[in-house]
Amino acid sequence: MTDNDHIIHTEGLTKLYGKQRGILDIDLDIERGEVFGYLGPNGAGKTTTIRTLLHFLFPTRGRASIFGLDIRQRSLETRRRIGYLPGELEVYDNLTGAELLEFLSHLRGGVDWQYVKELAARLDYDLSQRIKTLSHGNRQKVGLIQAFMNKPELLILDEPTIGLDPLMQQEFYRLIGEVKAEGRTVFLSSHIMPEVERVCDRVAIIREGRLIAVEDIDVLKARAIRRLEIHFATPVSPEQFSNIAGVRDVQVHDDVLTCTVAGELDSLVKAAAQYQVVNVISHEPSMEEIFLAYYNQEGDGAA
Amino acid sequence: MLRNIVLKTLRDRRRSLLLWGLGLVALAAMMIAFYPVIREATFISEYLESFPEEFMALFAGEITDYASPEGYLNGELFFLMYPLLMMVFAIGFGSGAIAGEEESRTLDLLLSNPLNRWRLVLEKFTAMIVCTLMLTIVFWATLAIGGAIIDMGLNLLRLAAVCFSGFLLAIAYGSVALAVGCARGKRGVSIGVAGALGVYGYMLNALAPLIDWLEPFQVASPFYYYIDANPLSKGLDPVHTAVLIGISVVFLGIAIVTFERRDLAV
Numbered sequence: 001m002t003d004n005d006h007i008i009h010t011e012g013l014t015k016l017y018g019k020q021r022g023i024l025d026i027d028l029d030i031e032r033g034e035v036f037g038y039l040g041p042n043g044a045g046k047t048t049t050i051r052t053l054l055h056f057l058f059p060t061r062g063r064a065s066i067f068g069l070d071i072r073q074r075s076l077e078t079r080r081r082i083g084y085l086p087g088e089l090e091v092y093d094n095l096t097g098a099e100l101l102e103f104l105s106h107l108r109g110g111v112d113w114q115y116v117k118e119l120a121a122r123l124d125y126d127l128s129q130r131i132k133t134l135s136h137g138n139r140q141k142v143g144l145i146q147a148f149m150n151k152p153e154l155l156i157l158d159e160p161t162i163g164l165d166p167l168m169q170q171e172f173y174r175l176i177g178e179v180k181a182e183g184r185t186v187f188l189s190s191h192i193m194p195e196v197e198r199v200c201d202r203v204a205i206i207r208e209g210r211l212i213a214v215e216d217i218d219v220l221k222a223r224a225i226r227r228l229e230i231h232f233a234t235p236v237s238p239e240q241f242s243n244i245a246g247v248r249d250v251q252v253h254d255d256v257l258t259c260t261v262a263g264e265l266d267s268l269v270k271a272a273a274q275y276q277v278v279n280v281i282s283h284e285p286s287m288e289e290i291f292l293a294y295y296n297q298e299g300d301g302a303a
Numbered sequence: 304m305l306r307n308i309v310l311k312t313l314r315d316r317r318r319s320l321l322l323w324g325l326g327l328v329a330l331a332a333m334m335i336a337f338y339p340v341i342r343e344a345t346f347i348s349e350y351l352e353s354f355p356e357e358f359m360a361l362f363a364g365e366i367t368d369y370a371s372p373e374g375y376l377n378g379e380l381f382f383l384m385y386p387l388l389m390m391v392f393a394i395g396f397g398s399g400a401i402a403g404e405e406e407s408r409t410l411d412l413l414l415s416n417p418l419n420r421w422r423l424v425l426e427k428f429t430a431m432i433v434c435t436l437m438l439t440i441v442f443w444a445t446l447a448i449g450g451a452i453i454d455m456g457l458n459l460l461r462l463a464a465v466c467f468s469g470f471l472l473a474i475a476y477g478s479v480a481l482a483v484g485c486a487r488g489k490r491g492v493s494i495g496v497a498g499a500l501g502v503y504g505y506m507l508n509a510l511a512p513l514i515d516w517l518e519p520f521q522v523a524s525p526f527y528y529y530i531d532a533n534p535l536s537k538g539l540d541p542v543h544t545a546v547l548i549g550i551s552v553v554f555l556g557i558a559i560v561t562f563e564r565r566d567l568a569v
Contacts, residue, residue: 054411055413058566076419079418086415095305104412107308107348109417112469146412
């Protein structure tokens with residue numbers, strides 16, 4: 001098996017629904033020990049890809065393997081070694097968190113309960129609460145705990161931080177860091193660029209069911225477009241900024257400069273430093289802006 | 304109670320089971336309590352037997368000797384009420400088993416565990432059998448105790464035979480509901496299909512003896528195999544019992560095969 005080195009390997013993986021768009025010809029290779037981000041807007045096919053890998057959906061064409069095991073023939077063996085967090089998680093809400101985790105642990109042949117308690121403490125989750133009474137964020141926590149609790153070789157997490165408050169997101173990022181340090185692998189989907197930047201080594205971008213790019217996170221960051229707003233103490237003129245490499249759409253209204261920057265900010269910041277800067281506001285790029293960055297650059301390359 | 308899916312399903316159903324059990328106890332106790340009146344006042348049974356045959360056949364089957372314990376129980380409980388209630392319970396259970404989890408979107412998390420789909424269906428089926436059997440035993444015990452109190456002289460083994468036959472009928476329809484739920488993933492569709500088949504089955508069995516052209520089709524009704532051999536008086540008929548079990552096995556097979564082969568809804 002040539003795909004043995006890859007934790008996840010897909011080849012032309014395609015899932016078509018009747019009229020809805022599914023995923024088309026997805027080729028992915030995810031290496032052991034990496035944190036791999038699967039980035040795309042809602043409805044792009046992230047969940048479809050994940051649910052196909054877990055054997056909930058059967059591919060229309062193409063093939064895929066996890067740990068070198070074919071997902072259709074040997075799904076059970078793969079699922080034994082995967083921790084999964086469903087997107088838009090629903091759980092048995094008549095149970096308490098402890099009861100749910102106990103049930104799941106029996107299905108998996110046992111779990112280190114000490115570790116469950118540790119996870120619950122770190123995520124500030126009360127195991128004794130009936131899940132019905134929990135907020136969305138707390139439900140997400142019990143979903144994360146069950147995904148992590150067996151210390152699986154591979155974590156597949158569908159939009160893991162949705163509903164988590166910022167403090168818990170930080171804790172989640174730390175958990176991901178520990179998993180990575182132990183040489184385990186993470187495949188996580190997200191529609192938020194900064195999150196992916198924060199934790200992932202590599203990123204695949206999916207849009208309308210197709211892979212647009214698979215990049216190292218550093219490359220992606222370099223290409224990313226940011227919208228900047230710089231407030232000066234005195235009015236400035238646009239000419240001094242419009243010639244800087246990577247800077248576009250320069251507009252000046254009195255003492256406020258707005259522009260978009262692709263890649264490094266260094267030259268712009270140095271140019272701005274000649275004046276007295278009052279405030280700098282950076283807007284994280286939307287998914288659309290990231291796509292545009294890709295399409296533009298591909299266009300540039302062809303020209 | 305969370306060691307496996309069978310036990311967890313029982314746990315989830317405990318409130319429903321309790322209510323159903325109480326209802327069946329009340330029904331059985333009431334019917335038994337009323338029997339001494341029938342036994343003494345023979346005019347009531349004569350009155351009932353004077354109804355048009357067609358009318359009675361629809362609700363109480365072919366009544367012979369309404370004043371005897373067996374005739375009374377067959378007419379009042381075992382022809383319509385008992386099988387209908389058990390069927391409703393089993394259909395509700397069977398339709399919810401897979402389609403219920405799918406509609407409440409808990410199926411993804413469940414099947415992300417190392418658990419084969421056929422295994423899940425089998426565990427749910429087992430849970431349905433256990434729950435329905437518990438109700439059957441409660442119903443039987445109530446009749447047995449009540450019958451002893453008013454000195455009905457019932458043969459408890461034969462009583463068990465008819466109760467068990469009704470249990471098998473319920474499981475047959477429950478399996479249909481399970482299969483439709485597995486194939487389509489929609490609880491409402493499953494209840495609708497299995498419920499409609501149940502009503503057709505009942506009507507066919509009740510009316511066929513009265514309508515010449517319908518009579519040959521009576522053997523197509525599961526209700527025929529449940530009650531026609533009169534298990535309360537004669538014990539279980541091996542062939543009829545086998546047919547009821549066969550229906551369950553076939554639909555359990557359909558449930559597994561269809562569920563193994565389809566995409567799961569989000």
